[in-house]
Amino acid sequence: MRLSVQPQPFDLGAESNAFAAQANRAGAIVTFTGIVRNTDGALIGMEIEHYPGMTEVAIAAIMDTAMARWSLTDALVIHRHGSLAPGEAIMMVATAAPHRAAAFAAAEFLMDYLKSRAPFWKKEVGENGAEWVAALHDDEQSLARW
Numbered sequence: 644m645r646l647s648v649q650p651q652p653f654d655l656g657a658e659s660n661a662f663a664a665q666a667n668r669a670g671a672i673v674t675f676t677g678i679v680r681n682t683d684g685a686l687i688g689m690e691i692e693h694y695p696g697m698t699e700v701a702i703a704a705i706m707d708t709a710m711a712r713w714s715l716t717d718a719l720v721i722h723r724h725g726s727l728a729p730g731e732a733i734m735m736v737a738t739a740a741p742h743r744a745a746a747f748a749a750a751e752f753l754m755d756y757l758k759s760r761a762p763f764w765k766k767e768v769g770e771n772g773a774e775w776v777a778a779l780h781d782d783e784q785s786l787a788r789w
Contacts, residue, residue, distance in 0.1 A: 644706055644718050648698050650725040655732060658721065662737045666765045668716045669739035671746040675754055675771075681729035689722045698722075698762050705756045713749040715740050720753060724763065755786045755788070 647653075652674050666672055677691050706718050719737040728731060736753045740746040746776040757763075 644703075644710060646699060646703055646706060646719075647709050647721045648693065648702070649721065649723060651721070652720050652731065653735065655735060658719070658735060659737065662717065662719050662739070666717055666739040668741070669746070670741045671743035672737065672739045673743070673746040673750040674735065674737045674751055676735045677733045677754075677757075679727050679731050679733055681778075684767045685771070686729050687735075687768045687770065688729065689727045689776075690768060691727065692764045693724050693762055701760075702747070702757070702764055705753065705760075709738070709749045712752075713738070713740055713745040715745065715749055718753070720751065720757070722757065722761070722763065744782055752789050753789065757784070758782050759786045 655676055661765070663672055676698065679686070702720055702722070706720060709715060710718055715738055717737075719735065719738040722734040723732070734757060736750050736757070738746045738749040738753070759778055759782040764771050767776055
């Protein structure tokens with residue numbers, strides 16, 4: 644299991660390949676990458692803040708839960724902080740499990756947690772100013788299914 648909370652970009656291909664190379668006990672690997680979206684074309688960037696130490700402890704705990712609940716052979720979470728431009732990768736989740744259903748479910752569980760409960764604060768900076776990103780009802784409903 645590996646967790647990285649970092650300001651620098653990551654190489655999705657290299658991270659995926661490294662994860663897969665050591666997942667020899669798995670029958671399935673699922674990866675997901677979240678991207679800074681520019682829905683209306685007016686986004687200049689996103690600023691992501693967190694409390695170092697607290698963030699890692701909270702995410703590691705939910706990763707431990709996923710590892711046990713779905714009998715994962717491995718898991719990876721990379722989450723960036725700092726200033727990000729539209730189109731940049733914010734985060735990556737990878738799960739490895741004996742069977743695909745467990746790998747997919749664990750990846751979704753981790754993504755739902757990261758989206759709505761991980762201690763990150765996101766501010767969108769646009770042409771008309773900056774605004775903190777509020778939790779969405781859909782995100783809360785997604786998390787509630789677990």
